[in-house]
Amino acid sequence: MQSTRTKVIFFDMDGTLFDIDHSLRQALSAIRDTYNALAEKTVEELIEKYSAALQQSRDAYLDKVITYEAADTQKVHLFFASLGLPEPSLEQVWQFHNTYKPVYSANRRPTAGSVEALVRLRENGYRIGIVTDGQLQDQREKAEAIGVLHLVDLIITSDEIGFRKPDHRIFEYAIARLGMNSFENTYMIGDSVDADIKGALDVRLTGILYSPTALDSQRLLFGHTIIVIKHMAQLLGYLNIVSLQFIPRFVPAPGRLAVLGIGVDMVTEQRRCLHITKGVSELLAKRMGAVLDCLAQRHRLQAVYHIERMIRAITHAAGPYAETTTQFSSGRGLSVLSTATYRCHIFERDHSTRVEYTQFNVHVHSPTGDGIALRRIVTLLQGHYNDLMRDDPEAAIGQLRSVIQILLEQEGPRSESLRESSPMPESGPMPESGDGSRLIDT
Numbered sequence: 001m002q003s004t005r006t007k008v009i010f011f012d013m014d015g016t017l018f019d020i021d022h023s024l025r026q027a028l029s030a031i032r033d034t035y036n037a038l039a040e041k042t043v044e045e046l047i048e049k050y051s052a053a054l055q056q057s058r059d060a061y062l063d064k065v066i067t068y069e070a071a072d073t074q075k076v077h078l079f080f081a082s083l084g085l086p087e088p089s090l091e092q093v094w095q096f097h098n099t100y101k102p103v104y105s106a107n108r109r110p111t112a113g114s115v116e117a118l119v120r121l122r123e124n125g126y127r128i129g130i131v132t133d134g135q136l137q138d139q140r141e142k143a144e145a146i147g148v149l150h151l152v153d154l155i156i157t158s159d160e161i162g163f164r165k166p167d168h169r170i171f172e173y174a175i176a177r178l179g180m181n182s183f184e185n186t187y188m189i190g191d192s193v194d195a196d197i198k199g200a201l202d203v204r205l206t207g208i209l210y211s212p213t214a215l216d217s218q219r220l221l222f223g224h225t226i227i228v229i230k231h232m233a234q235l236l237g238y239l240n241i242v243s244l245q246f247i248p249r250f251v252p253a254p255g256r257l258a259v260l261g262i263g264v265d266m267v268t269e270q271r272r273c274l275h276i277t278k279g280v281s282e283l284l285a286k287r288m289g290a291v292l293d294c295l296a297q298r299h300r301l302q303a304v305y306h307i308e309r310m311i312r313a314i315t316h317a318a319g320p321y322a323e324t325t326t327q328f329s330s331g332r333g334l335s336v337l338s339t340a341t342y343r344c345h346i347f348e349r350d351h352s353t354r355v356e357y358t359q360f361n362v363h364v365h366s367p368t369g370d371g372i373a374l375r376r377i378v379t380l381l382q383g384h385y386n387d388l389m390r391d392d393p394e395a396a397i398g399q400l401r402s403v404i405q406i407l408l409e410q411e412g413p414r415s416e417s418l419r420e421s422s423p424m425p426e427s428g429p430m431p432e433s434g435d436g437s438r439l440i441d442t
């Protein structure tokens with residue numbers, strides 16, 4: 001895999017891969033709650049003042065005017081001064097850091113879609129570097145905390161080589177470290193016009209501006225038309241990396257409906273909202289297969305049982321930044337009368353897993369009656385997979401709950417009378433097939 005990746009892409013860290021705004025907001029909210037003098041201030045005002053203080057002290061450190069430790073103290077002094085507060089004592093600086101830093105660190109997360117982008121870039125032949133100002137140890141820790149350290153090939157910091165962006169030498173050094181001798185087809189993605197875009201253009205890299213709040217899709221900067229992206233998924237589109245789309249298809253036949261085209265291609269990494277491991281993706285694939293099998297056999301209550309376990313697995317896979325709530329429908333506790341026999345193929349890569357379900361047939365009484373309901377259910381089930389691919393657990397769970405509602409309505413009063421508490425026995429290990437995929441037969 002390593003040797004086949006011949007293209008190069010660089011990312012900035014702060015504000016590009018790392019969602020610095022979120023950490024700042026949480027940490028400054030904690031500061032406001034701690035200091036009575038700040039109780040009347042809005043978090044927005046604190047962010048504005050602190051960002052200015054941070055920038056000023058950081059510039060002094062990066063320009064080697066003061067040490068890293070002195071900059072850490074200076075930013076608190078500048079922040080207090082900008083708010084009209086008395087000069088802080090050493091103890092107050094220490095207290096500030098003790099409140100601010102743990103909250104800031106605990107809330108580190110990647111920007112939306114950046115983990116998916118790094119995975120897909122690797123899978124499509126890109127070598128990836130982070131080019132950032134700051135200290136190497138800080139930036140490595142940060143990269144690890146947001147789940148991208150193992151997805152990149154190197155991290156280059158200004159502290160390490162003695163030049164800060166936009167100095168051309170930091171980019172030249174990064175290119176050389178990746179063993180490349182050309183800037184052709186090499187990209188630099190960053191949120192700073194002056195550091196990232198100017199630096200990229202100066203060494204003839206293709207600069208792409210990342211700006212989540214941008215209203216434009218391109219901008220004239222330094223005499224060049226620069227692509228502007230609001231979300232990392234747009235970067236993949238710009239580089240012609242097309243994500244696999246699954247769209248269910250329905251083929252009517254007398255008395256039945258054939259369903260095909262269901263599947264998912266999911267990143268199995270710690271993303272911003274979801275961490276679906278390979279184990280969880282396998283579990284979901286198995287449960288989904290069981291649901292499809294139950295639909296084929298018209299075992300609606302058993303389908304509800306499996307869907308509820310899917311909801312539970314997704315809820316557990318959702319990280320601290322996902323806004324999911326654990327809420328189970330009235331079908332919980334139903335016993336399952338038979339095991340599913342539905343089959344799917346699983347294709348595993350280093351950082352993602354693709355699942356494809358084979359065609360299945362469902363007997364329908366009427367193409368305009370239960371046939372329409374079945375299409376609706378299958379579309380919702382595929383929709384939940386699409387939401388998982390987009391790192392949106394709340395939407396995925398919403399789609400599954402809609403399926404449960406339809407199934408329980410179809411089942412009517414029987415769904416109440418059949419509630420039992422005996423759990424479904426879990427299936428054993430899944431067999432391997434010899435063609436690079438694994439065939440699941442639960």
Ligand SMILES: [Mg+2]
Binds near residue numbers: 012014015016190
């Ligand atoms: Mg930045």
